[in-house]
Each structure stands twice: as structure tokens, then as C-alpha cells.
Amino acid sequence: MSKRKPILIVVMLFLLSCWVIPASATNNSKQSNQEPVIKIQFGKKPVNNQLKGLPDEKKFQDITENDGFILKADPETGHFIVINKKSQAVLRSFPNPDGWNQKGTSAVWKAHLQSPIMFSYVEMNIRKDMVKESNLFSQNGNVEFKKIKDGFQVTYTMPEIGFVIPIQVHLKNDYVETKVLSDKIVDVKETDGKTEDPMARLVSLRAYPFLGAETSEKENGFLLLPDGSGALIDFKKNRPGIVSLYSERVYGEDIAFSSNANISTRLPVRMPVFGIKSGKQAILGVIDKGDSYANIVSAPSQSMSQYNWITGEHLYRFKVFQPTNREKTKGFFTYTKKLQRTERATRYYMIAKENTDYSDMAERYRQYLMEEQGFKRNNTNKENVELHLNILGGGTKDGFISDSFLSLTTTDQAKKIVKNLSSQGIKDMSITYFGWQRGGYSNYGGSFPIAGDLGGNSGMKEFVDYAHSKGMPVYLDGSSYTFNNTGKDGFRQSRDGLRDLGSSVIKLGKNRTFVSPRFMKDVVLDDLEKAKELGIDGYLFGAGIGSMLTTDFNDRHLASRQEVKQIQQELFKKTKKELGNVRVTSGNLYALNKSNYIDQMESGYSFDLFVDRVVPFEQIALHGLIGYSFNYGNMSGDVKETFLKGIEYGGDPSFLVTHEKTNKLLDSRPLRAFYSTNFKDWKEEITTQYKRFNDALGDVQSQFITDHQKIADGVFETTYEKGKRIIVNYNKDPFTINGMKIGAEDFVVLEGGK
Known part of the structure; x- marks a missing residue:
């Protein structure tokens, strides 16, 4: 045999490996009734030589269409475009090519921008705490493409690290959905005896992270962040070139994995939603599945690249501290071994109008909430707004040897407050009683019976009956169920406390132990009958019920973050069934459709320097579906601004009061945060504000x-x-x-x- 023949064969095999070979061409008998499968092997040249730019839209294949939109895709990369038939607006799964040649973007970020997926991973046999960021092209990945009903499926394979990531894209009525098939992800490399497994394990994934990304060249657009009530980052050409990355966990940090060093100081993301608007088109992103395990990530132009972009990031593994001594003062950081395989899907709603703005995006989100999340219109017949009167009953008086109960508003005194306001013309009130527990505001566990110094169960029952005679509902604060510092309800810290992955019991401060959610659920359900006997209208939940999600690694009460979400939803559903209503403080989305009111709703933002405008996105989406109020009018620091914000955003007036003078609260360390509560000091302001709220908003409560x-x-x-x-x-x-x-x-x- 000639010496040249082996070399020629190798060359031919290499060229064949780079061709696109439809499966139907290799086996027509087996594939005749199936869509063609296309495989591509990217060469192993350096990424700078391999990548030449964004995909050519002229070469995209027609995939499917409906009455309003056409979906086309590039089988070589899995990128896609959606064309609006009426407006001809185009949604791209990659950055707008018009800005591609702008200078100043590094080669690494050029590769990220072109890739249909970005991901982070950790090499467990090298540095268990060091995350690396990469993409399909940098890993010399393979692409397998096939058409499916209403869309296509693309499977990305990274042979060098052993990853297989399948994604489906579906075109629906007015949105395109990307679905990561988490149950089919592979991130353990199978070795053939010749290659070594790098022990690379997937940490997070961004599918089509630069969908809709635009430069700031035309300065006619913005990014919508789910920060506070809603925050916008305007497109700006001359934005300072600083690294401005927004990355926040949907529904807040999971404290079972968090250390003090990585807990965010930003407001928690309450809704799994984000958006980008450019020209006449706006894209509203909604994480429809997998919201419990997702981040919202975004950066304005000149931060990472020339593009403004925002995306959802799916989380699969989590960073934890592994202690190596009994005192847990020494140890190392690593990532969880198990891959979180919950279903993941993100919808991108396409909105094209002459003057599209955040109001249109909020309106479409409202429609989604009603059609997909069970929200219903609030068809209240009330002509007047409700004054949300919050009464602080009592707390713990700090003692030299032992503490005692500090009475601030008895049930008889509460009745007098209500009578006084009624005589001023305020006929519509909703009353929430705080610090009603047997040990007062800062004692957790063994809540019932009602504190005797306040009037006990009989006093509360009489107060509730009086309020009902006036048509006023009464709620009890239920946020205290999140903690236990008394050992009551059969609680034992070592047995029933919430635990992190290192098996440490989690506390807030020195004396508030988080209760395992499963244990907490049983306590709340047991107490519902006691609450029902008082005739109250419901609980106001907060803290660990409806506004915080955390995994529990307590072996006795083990619960994933998703399971804790379901536990909280069950508590809302059961409470509503037994007592009639349930409310939530600063609630997350999953709790809102089970609630009839949101207390302490955010009306501001986290004061990031790159945010340009604060908007009432959340309020526009929810007004007419559920009522809400903001910070107490007497606790805001700026009474006038808080009042005006309530008027502008369509909220209700809300105040927290006590019968006793404010200086009496100084006797209790936990109550010192309530710095101005005396009813006599505030009754005129409450009356004045209520009348102005009512005149402005009384007839639009259900609109x-x-x-x-x-x-x-x-x-x-x-x-x-x-x-x-x-x-x-x-x-x-x-x-x-x-x-x-x-x-x-x-x-x-x-x-x-x-």
C-alpha cells in the first residue's frame, strides 16, 4: 500500500466530519416519515479563527407559522428569528447585526454574543469553588437539529467537557417559548479509556441570552428590570464604561446556600419577568417554568459589550460551604453534586405598537397572570377605599433579670381607636393586629391564646365582633410562624430548625431560629381552628411564608426550594378556605393569586447607579386584580412623598399605630424600629390622607x-x-x-x- 493512502483517508474523513449530512440521506428507509436530523461538527480551530460573525438570516429555514408570526431557524447553530407578519418587526435570538462591527468588545465576549447558549461550570477535580464561564463555540460544540410540532429541537453537545444540553423552541399565539429539557441534560463525560474526565459539572445555563439585544446607537429603547416596582435602564450611547451587571435570584436568595459574603443588598425579585424595548417593538420575558431556580441577568451597553441585553439564567447547582471541623469555623466552598432537574421554560411575548412602552408590557403580563396563573379581576362594589389600620398590641419589655410583657394597645383601646376614626368619617377600614401573641411581638412560638394583658381570647373576640358590626375585617399578623425562640409548639431547635447544606441550624440574629417549613406548616394548620374561634377574617403572612424561599436540609423535614414553594401555597390555600381570606407582606408571585391583598408592597428600587427610571410595572400589572399598600404612612421618613406615591401608583392608605406613646416602645429593643406610632399624634394626618385617597381612587379600585x-x-x-x-x-x-x-x-x- 502506498504511504500516501493513509494520509489521504485521514484528510477525507476530516472533511466529511465538517459536512452537514441529513440523516435521511444516510438511511432513507428508516427516516422517510421523520423530520431530518442535522449534525454539525465545529472544527477545533481557535475561536477567533472559527467565528466570523452572526448567522446569515437569508439562510434560515422556515419552521412554522401562525396567524401573526413566522418562525425561522438556522440548523447550523439553532439560532432563530420570529417575524411579525403585520408590522414586519423581527425578533432575533442573537444580537442585532447592525451593531456587530462596533469596536471595543473582547474576543471572549464576541464568542459569547454569537453563541446560542452560555453556561457556567465547575471542574470538581481542580477547583471545586471556581466557576468558569463558556459557550457553545468556545467548547467546539456539536449541534443536532430537528423539526418538531410548532417549532424545533436542538441538542448541543460539548465533547471536551461531556455536556449534552437539549432545547426546544415553540411558536405560540403571540410568543415564542424556549424550553430546556432538564431531565435529559448530561454533564458527566463518559470516558473511552483514553480520555480523562475533567469532572466538569454544569452550574448554570443561559439559553439564547442575547435574544433581542440592541446597541444604544439609536437611543430609542430600554431594559426592564424586575427590581422593586420596576426599573428601566435607558439605551445611552455615552454611558460610562463601567462593569454594571445586574444578577438577582428570582424570589430572593436561598439562605440554605448563602453566606454573609454573597447575600445581595438589592430588593428581592418578586416576579419572574424582564423585558427589552427597542424602537416600536418590546419583548416581555416571563420565566414560566423553573422560576424557583432562576436568576435575572442584565447589562447595559458599554459594560460587557456594545449591546444592551437581559435574560433569564437557569440554575442547576449551588455554591455551599463545607465545614471541616466541629465548630464549623474551617472548611471550603464547593458546589452541590446533584443536578436540579426541574422543568425550565421561558416565554418571550412580542409587542409591537406605534408607541410601545412599559405600560404595554405590564398590560401583557397582566393578561398572562389572568390566563395562566389563575388571577381574577377584583370586582369590588365598594365606593370607598379601605384605610389599612395596623395596630401594634404588645411586645417584650427588657428586664435586668427577666423580661416582661409590654402592653401597647389592648383590644379595648383598639376599639376606641376604631371608634375615633369612624367618627371622623372613615367608615371603611381593614384592621391587622400585630403583637397579639401570648409573648408579644418578639416572642415566637406558642402564639395562642391571645396575650392576657391585651384582653385575651375573649377580648379579641369582642373586638372582632365590634369591627364586623361596622363591616370591617380583622386579620392577625402570621409572620411570627417563620421563627421560634421559645421552644413552644413542641419545637426543638436541634430537631426542628431550618438547616443549611452543612447541617447548621439557621438563625436570624442571635435569638430567632428559622423553623423548618414542614414543621411550620403543621403548627399553622393546628392554629387555624383556634383563629377561627375568634372570628378573624384571615392571617397576614410574611417573612418565611409567601415572601421568602429556602431549601431545608433538616433530615427530619427535608424540602427542596420547589417543595417549600408548594408548602407555602398550600398554607395560603388552606388559610383562605378556613378563615375566608389571606394577605401577604411583600409577596412573591406564587403567593399573590392565593391572596386578597399585598401589604408593604415595594414602590421604589435598589438604587443601582445604572438604573435611569423607576416605574410602576408591578402596580400596572396588578391593579384591578389585587389590592395593595406601601410603607406605613407614619414610618416612611418622608410622609408627603409616601402619600403622593400611593396616589400615583393606585395604592391604599396604611398606618401602624399604638394607644401608648411612642417613647414606651423604647423599653423593647425589637420595637425600637417603630419610631412614631402614637395614635393621638397621627389621627389628624390619617383622616386627612384617607379623605384625599378616597376622593382620588375610590371609584377606580377595580379598574x-x-x-x-x-x-x-x-x-x-x-x-x-x-x-x-x-x-x-x-x-x-x-x-x-x-x-x-x-x-x-x-x-x-x-x-x-x-
């Missing part, structure tokens, strides 16, 4: 907010579906518009669109 916009610096307008408009002026000087003068720090109401 949707249809528009919100900034008119001038410090001046904002909110529009309701029947035409009422409210213009709020936050400035310390009057503002005039169309000949109409709005006083300093005041508002005007325009009925019926006048």
Missing part, C-alpha cells in the same frame, strides 16, 4: 391602569381604563400644564379623560 408616563421632571400621570387621569407633582414648586396649575407636592384628578 386596570392603562397608561403611566412622565410628563416632566417630578411630574407623572396615571390613566385608568375608564378615562380617569391623575397627575402628581413631587416638586416643591407648582407645575402648570395646558393652563392647569398643580400645586407643589400635590396632585390633580381629571375625570373621564378631561
Whole structure:
């Protein structure tokens, strides 16, 4: 045999491996009734030589279409585009090619921008705590593509690290959905005896992370962050070139995995939603499945690249501290071994209007909540708004030898407060009693019976009956069930405390132990009958029920983050069934459709320097579905601004009061945060604010907010579906518009669109 023949064969095999070979061409008899499967092997050249730019849209194949949209895809990469038939707007799963040649982006980020997937992983046999970030192209990946019903499936394989990641893309009515088939992910490399397994394990995945990404060249767009009420990052050409990455966990940090060093100082993400608007098109991203294990990640232009982008990130493994001594003062960080395989799906709603804005995005999200999440319209017949009166009963008085009960508002005194406000013309109130527990506000565990110093069960029953005679519901604060520091309810810290992965019991401060969610559920369910005997209308849950999610590694009460979410939903459902209603403090999305009210709703943002505007995205989405109020009017620091924010965002007036003077709260360390509560000091302000809230918002409680916009610096307008408009002026000087003068720090109401 000639010496040249083996070399020629090797060359031919290499060339064949780079060709696109439809499976149907190699085996027509077996594939005749199936969609063609396309495999591509990317060469092993350096990434800078291998990649030449973004995919050519002219070569995309037609996949499917419906009445409004056409889906096309590139079988070589799995990238896709969606074309709006009416407006001809195009949604790309990759950055807009018009800005591709802008300079200043590193080769690493060029590769990220071109790739349909980004992922992070850890090499367990090298550095168990060091995460590496990569993408399909940098890993010389393979692509397997096939059509499926309403879309296509693409399987990405990275042979060098042993990853196999299948993703489906479906075109629906007005959205495209990307679904990661988590149950089919492979991240353990099978060796053939010749190669060594790098022990690479998947940590997180971003599917089509730069979908809709745009440069700031036209400065006609923004990124929508689910921060607080909603925050916008405007497209800016001359934004300072600083690293501004937003990365936050949906529903907040999981404290079972968090150390003090990595707990975020930003507000928790309450809704698994994000968006990007450019020109006449807006894209609303909704994490429909897998929200408990997701981050929202975003960066403006000039931070990582020339593009503004935002995406959802699916989390599969989590960083933990592994102690190596009994005191748990020494140890190392590593990542969990088990891959979290819950279902993952993200929807991208395509909104194209002449002047598309965040109001349109919030409106589409509201529709999603009603159609997919069980939210229903609030068809209240009430003509007046409710005053949300929060009464602080009692706490623990710090003693030199032992502590004692500190009475602040007995049930008889609470009745007098309600009578006083009623005599001032406030006929509609919703009352929540705090610090009603046997040990007071800061004692957790063994809540019933009602504290004797407040009037006991009989006193509370009489107060509830009185409130009901006036048509006023009464709720008890139920956030205390999250903790236990008394050992009551049969609780033993070592047996029933919430534990992290290192098996340490988790505490808040020195004396508040988090209760295992399964144990907590049993306590709440046992107490429902006792609460029912008092005639109360429900609980106001908060803290660990409805507003915080954490995994529990307590062997006796083991529960994943997803299971804890289900436990909390079950508590809301059961409480509503037994007592009639249930409310939530600063609630996460999964708790809201089981609630009838949100207390302490966020109305601001986290004060990131790269945020340009704060908007009421959450309020626009929820107004008309569920009621809400913000910070207590007497606890906000700026009473006037809090009042105006409530008017602008369509909230209700809310105050926290005591019968006793405020200085008495200084006798209890946990109550010192409530720095101005005396009812006599606030009754005139409460009455004045209530009447102004009622005049402005009484007739729009069940109406949707249809528009919100900034008119001038410090001046904002909110529009309701029947035409009422409210213009709020936050400035310390009057503002005039169309000949109409709005006083300093005041508002005007325009009925019926006048």
C-alpha cells in the first residue's frame, strides 16, 4: 500500500466530519416519515479563527407559522428569528447585526454574543469553588437539529467537557417559548479509556441570552428590570464604561446556600419577568417554568459589550460551604453534586405598537397572570377605599433579670381607636393586629391564646365582633410562624430548625431560629381552628411564608426550594378556605393569586447607579386584580412623598399605630424600629390622607391602569381604563400644564379623560 493512502483517508474523513449530512440521506428507509436530523461538527480551530460573525438570516429555514408570526431557524447553530407578519418587526435570538462591527468588545465576549447558549461550570477535580464561564463555540460544540410540532429541537453537545444540553423552541399565539429539557441534560463525560474526565459539572445555563439585544446607537429603547416596582435602564450611547451587571435570584436568595459574603443588598425579585424595548417593538420575558431556580441577568451597553441585553439564567447547582471541623469555623466552598432537574421554560411575548412602552408590557403580563396563573379581576362594589389600620398590641419589655410583657394597645383601646376614626368619617377600614401573641411581638412560638394583658381570647373576640358590626375585617399578623425562640409548639431547635447544606441550624440574629417549613406548616394548620374561634377574617403572612424561599436540609423535614414553594401555597390555600381570606407582606408571585391583598408592597428600587427610571410595572400589572399598600404612612421618613406615591401608583392608605406613646416602645429593643406610632399624634394626618385617597381612587379600585408616563421632571400621570387621569407633582414648586396649575407636592384628578 502506498504511504500516501493513509494520509489521504485521514484528510477525507476530516472533511466529511465538517459536512452537514441529513440523516435521511444516510438511511432513507428508516427516516422517510421523520423530520431530518442535522449534525454539525465545529472544527477545533481557535475561536477567533472559527467565528466570523452572526448567522446569515437569508439562510434560515422556515419552521412554522401562525396567524401573526413566522418562525425561522438556522440548523447550523439553532439560532432563530420570529417575524411579525403585520408590522414586519423581527425578533432575533442573537444580537442585532447592525451593531456587530462596533469596536471595543473582547474576543471572549464576541464568542459569547454569537453563541446560542452560555453556561457556567465547575471542574470538581481542580477547583471545586471556581466557576468558569463558556459557550457553545468556545467548547467546539456539536449541534443536532430537528423539526418538531410548532417549532424545533436542538441538542448541543460539548465533547471536551461531556455536556449534552437539549432545547426546544415553540411558536405560540403571540410568543415564542424556549424550553430546556432538564431531565435529559448530561454533564458527566463518559470516558473511552483514553480520555480523562475533567469532572466538569454544569452550574448554570443561559439559553439564547442575547435574544433581542440592541446597541444604544439609536437611543430609542430600554431594559426592564424586575427590581422593586420596576426599573428601566435607558439605551445611552455615552454611558460610562463601567462593569454594571445586574444578577438577582428570582424570589430572593436561598439562605440554605448563602453566606454573609454573597447575600445581595438589592430588593428581592418578586416576579419572574424582564423585558427589552427597542424602537416600536418590546419583548416581555416571563420565566414560566423553573422560576424557583432562576436568576435575572442584565447589562447595559458599554459594560460587557456594545449591546444592551437581559435574560433569564437557569440554575442547576449551588455554591455551599463545607465545614471541616466541629465548630464549623474551617472548611471550603464547593458546589452541590446533584443536578436540579426541574422543568425550565421561558416565554418571550412580542409587542409591537406605534408607541410601545412599559405600560404595554405590564398590560401583557397582566393578561398572562389572568390566563395562566389563575388571577381574577377584583370586582369590588365598594365606593370607598379601605384605610389599612395596623395596630401594634404588645411586645417584650427588657428586664435586668427577666423580661416582661409590654402592653401597647389592648383590644379595648383598639376599639376606641376604631371608634375615633369612624367618627371622623372613615367608615371603611381593614384592621391587622400585630403583637397579639401570648409573648408579644418578639416572642415566637406558642402564639395562642391571645396575650392576657391585651384582653385575651375573649377580648379579641369582642373586638372582632365590634369591627364586623361596622363591616370591617380583622386579620392577625402570621409572620411570627417563620421563627421560634421559645421552644413552644413542641419545637426543638436541634430537631426542628431550618438547616443549611452543612447541617447548621439557621438563625436570624442571635435569638430567632428559622423553623423548618414542614414543621411550620403543621403548627399553622393546628392554629387555624383556634383563629377561627375568634372570628378573624384571615392571617397576614410574611417573612418565611409567601415572601421568602429556602431549601431545608433538616433530615427530619427535608424540602427542596420547589417543595417549600408548594408548602407555602398550600398554607395560603388552606388559610383562605378556613378563615375566608389571606394577605401577604411583600409577596412573591406564587403567593399573590392565593391572596386578597399585598401589604408593604415595594414602590421604589435598589438604587443601582445604572438604573435611569423607576416605574410602576408591578402596580400596572396588578391593579384591578389585587389590592395593595406601601410603607406605613407614619414610618416612611418622608410622609408627603409616601402619600403622593400611593396616589400615583393606585395604592391604599396604611398606618401602624399604638394607644401608648411612642417613647414606651423604647423599653423593647425589637420595637425600637417603630419610631412614631402614637395614635393621638397621627389621627389628624390619617383622616386627612384617607379623605384625599378616597376622593382620588375610590371609584377606580377595580379598574386596570392603562397608561403611566412622565410628563416632566417630578411630574407623572396615571390613566385608568375608564378615562380617569391623575397627575402628581413631587416638586416643591407648582407645575402648570395646558393652563392647569398643580400645586407643589400635590396632585390633580381629571375625570373621564378631561
